[in-house]
Amino acid sequence: MNQVQSDLLVKVPTGIPGFDVFSEGGLPEGRTTLVSGTAGSGKTIFASQFLIAGIELGQNGVFVTFEESPRMLRKNMLGFGWNIQQWEEAKKWAFVDASPLDVNIPQISGEYDLDPLISRLRYAIEQVGAKRVAIDSLGTVFSYVPDETQVRSVLFKLAQVLRELEVTSVLTSELTIEYGQISRHGIEEFVADNVIIMRNALTEERRRRTIEILKFRGVPHQHGEFPRKI
Amino acid sequence: MHKILLKLYVSGDTIRSRREIANLQSFCDRELPKESAVEVIDVVKSPEIAEAEKILITPTLIRELPKPQERIIGDLSDTEVLFFVLDLPVKSSEKKI
Numbered sequence: 068m069n070q071v072q073s074d075l076l077v078k079v080p081t082g083i084p085g086f087d088v089f090s091e092g093g094l095p096e097g098r099t100t101l102v103s104g105t106a107g108s109g110k111t112i113f114a115s116q117f118l119i120a121g122i123e124l125g126q127n128g129v130f131v132t133f134e135e136s137p138r139m140l141r142k143n144m145l146g147f148g149w150n151i152q153q154w155e156e157a158k159k160w161a162f163v164d165a166s167p168l169d170v171n172i173p174q175i176s177g178e179y180d181l182d183p184l185i186s187r188l189r190y191a192i193e194q195v196g197a198k199r200v201a202i203d204s205l206g207t208v209f210s211y212v213p214d215e216t217q218v219r220s221v222l223f224k225l226a227q228v229l230r231e232l233e234v235t236s237v238l239t240s241e242l243t244i245e246y247g248q249i250s251r252h253g254i255e256e257f258v259a260d261n262v263i264i265m266r267n268a269l270t271e272e273r274r275r276r277t278i279e280i281l282k283f284r285g286v287p288h289q290h291g292e293f294p295r296k297i
Numbered sequence: 298m299h300k301i302l303l304k305l306y307v308s309g310d311t312i313r314s315r316r317e318i319a320n321l322q323s324f325c326d327r328e329l330p331k332e333s334a335v336e337v338i339d340v341v342k343s344p345e346i347a348e349a350e351k352i353l354i355t356p357t358l359i360r361e362l363p364k365p366q367e368r369i370i371g372d373l374s375d376t377e378v379l380f381f382v383l384d385l386p387v388k389s390s391e392k393k394i
Contacts (some may be wrong), residue, residue: 164348164351165351168351170365170366171365171367173354173357173368173369173370174367174368174370174378174381174382175369175370175371175375175378176369176371176372176373176374176375176376176379177372177373177374178371178374179355179357179371180308180354182308182309182340182341182355183306183340183344183352183353183354183355183357184353186308186344187344187347189344190345211353211354
């Protein structure tokens with residue numbers, strides 16, 4: 068088999084029922100995938116399941132959480148029968164806790180950056196020898212920095228670390244409408260090799276959850292929306 | 298026991314970090330009582346401390362003492378914010394002749 072062909076074929080399973088079938092094996096290994104969807108479309112569960120499927124295959128994971136606290140996530144996932152704490156103790160799972168602080172809002176004096184996010188991510192990946200990373204959700208990063216130039220700088224550094232450490236990653240991003248722009252800021256997709264859209268459309272008084280592969284860079288994939296269940 | 302305890306988190310030994318440390322140092326020398334203490338933590342060298350303290354932004358200055366904890370983010374170029382957060386009389390330096 069030649070090199071080009073073998074590069075095309077390597078995908079890692081996500082553990083999401085149906086998705087691994089129609090994506091012909093899961094997500095491209097060592098790449099970054101943007102999972103974009105509206106509130107309630109199941110992005111956090113997608114991100115969690117992706118890490119859990121990895122652990123089951125002996126690939127450890129890091130979960131960077133910007134919205135829910137690790138405590139809430141442990142509790143929510145326990146509801147699905149997943150014991151995250153047990154994996155944390157076994158050094159198979161690590162959190163980077165970027166959820167909001169319950170202290171006073173900080174005062175601002177001059178310029179600042181988000182470099183600690185990169186240092187903490189690198190540290191967590193090295194701690195558990197992670198092969199998979201989930202970041203939920205990317206959009207929240209932008210509320211911390213004042214302008215688009217800084218957002219680009221953070222995204223660039225983030226993409227660099229993920230590539231350098233050769234992890235397969237999932238970045239979630241919030242959509243405000245089901246059909247339209249694929250990310251809130253219109254720049255998230257530049258860091259991602261692949262884009263997946265999750266929808267939670269209301270048609271004929273029913274919720275119809277679908278998932279679509281919009282782009283897999285350099286990899287053949289199926290087109291169209293596929294129905295799914297959580 | 299320190300009356301005031303400050304912790305400054307920076308990212309790496311860069312020109313920028315040095316400027317931030319210098320900004321804080323000169324402010325402390327000028328404005329703070331002797332029993333104050335300042336600790337500098339480099340997030341690149343000690344990411345585990347950044348994780349434990351949930352530091353997402355550099356520079357972050359935390360007033361650990363007196364309680365309650367207060368946070369300032371930014372390079373501390375605006376000293377009025379420091380006066381405010383540390384509860385110091387504003388422009389005390391100008392009283393010296």
